[in-house]
Amino acid sequence: MTGPHPQSKIATDNLTLRYGPLTVIPDLTMRIRQGAITSLVGRNGCGKSTLLRCLGRLLPASGGSVLLDGKSIAGFAPKELARQMAMLPQGPTAPDGMTVQDLVEKGRYPHRGALGSNTAHDRERVTWALRQTGMSDLADRPLERLSGGQRQRAWIAMALAQDTSLILLDEPTTFLDVAYQLELMELLRRLNREHGTTILMVLHDLNQAAAFSDTLIALREGTIYAVGTPHEVLTVDMVRDVFGLTADVIADPRSGIPLCLPYALAGPQTDDAAAGDRPGAVQPA
């Protein structure tokens, strides 16, 4: 496909990514829908984090292109790109003594001139980001004195202060306890629903991804195995083929969203006869 994609916020065209002799992503074409929450799922090493870093231009593509609003990201100036797209990598670090306020103000960096002075609008956005994440009362705290959940919220606040219409997150719930995970996912959902922010993230937890995403993309060895709604993607076949697990998939008693209950490692190449038979399975393109 060429030309503009009015519905897709960020997309790839025949994206290839190689690390030396190793091909992580052979040839990937995908569209991420504007205004939706999309999660990338797959096993460790399937290339989902690499793909996210490539979309965020932290890694150069070996071939093909990444398109933001239909334009190749290769052509954006660094600050220009940072005004369109925020990216929160996994386990970010900050210097000792940096306060929440200091950190969140860094999100305004791409909006500032060379001398970097704060405008009234910068202050307003920082205040807004702190409020959205419930961090206003902790603004004066050094980051190292926060709990894991608070710290992650501070980082999210920094990304919010960046004031972009697209946010990429790499496993934002890792290292958080269950309550903080839920809180964080609800924060992301609220941002998406109230402000139309497009969210693309890598998630470890399949059920969490299904519960909070409009679209799931299941990756296997750098290629898309399945893409669609959680109902379409989270199937017994997908869990077996992508994660190597034998599982039951049931409907969540409250929401009806599919819930995966793995009970065994799938044996090597023991595809049962019913493969492709179950409802919703999407075959690789």
Add this chain to the structure above:
Amino acid sequence: MTATAMPTVAPGRAAAALAAAQRRRVLVLGALLVVLAVVLVLSIGVGAVWIDPARVVRSLVGAGTAVDQKIIVGLRLPRVLAAVLIGAALAVSGVLLQAITRNSLASPSVVGVNGGAGLGALAVLSLAPGATANTAVPLAAFAGAAVAGGAAYLLSRRQGIVNPGRLALIGVAIGGLTMALIQLIIVLTLMQGDVQASLRWLTGSLWGRTWDNVLQLTPWVAVGLPAAWILASATDILGLGDDVPRSLGSRLEALKLGLLVIAIGLAGSAVAVGGSIAFIGLVAPHVCRRLVGPGHRTLIPAAALVGAALVLAADTLGRAIVPPTEIPVGLFTALIGAPYFLLQIRRGIA
């Protein structure tokens, strides 16, 4: 100092605490300025004849006696100003190198600047003993510092990216190489050059510094310090790792190169004039980070003031303790700096 931007308004208690922290930082800067001024006046007073602070101040504002004026402006002031400029340059260089390497134990010697400067200076002092010590030596030392620092940068660059850890390791290797070459020069020339001067230079000494030396230093400090300060908010972002700065739109590699050039210029010019003065580039940023926090907009001026006061105080003590013998300033800073660090590490803070 108009150093600090207004804090962003956040509601309630947190806003009040942030405003208080901001006021405290400004107060600390003011207090450091006062400390430096006091040390400066005392330092000018110390010498073969003691001149009391009131007479020093009168002379400095041009209202002293002719004799005082001659001693103070002609003899003592250049050495004192050299100490201030060297201290500020080394400290700010340390701040920048610690930001680039994201390692609070980095200092000018870590990128090979001290070793390179020492090699340049020794080469002139030992191999060309006729050269004018006050111009040729600083020039050679600066060239050595620039070559060593530049080599560390270029060697640590791979596919256009400078890895902080690699930069520090390569700097240490270059430092080791230059030390070996310095010793080789000493052995080969059988100390036939200006031995006294070489030794003074390797320890770090301000003995006999003149207005010429102050003029050699001034342009580097006058350009380097404001340049570092202007880049403060960009430098702050370096602390957030490799990925976050780039996703915030920082031109990371250009910034690292720019900061490294400033850091080498500052440290190189300081070492060229004062010799290898230890620990200032390490201790001053460390102390200041605890006083004013990690933000470079206040950290840079604070480190400049502390570095200047430390070198000046060390030089003054070195002159005052066992006159007429002088304890070289570099020896003194090492005597103060090493225990300070041991103490910090024992306390588990460093």
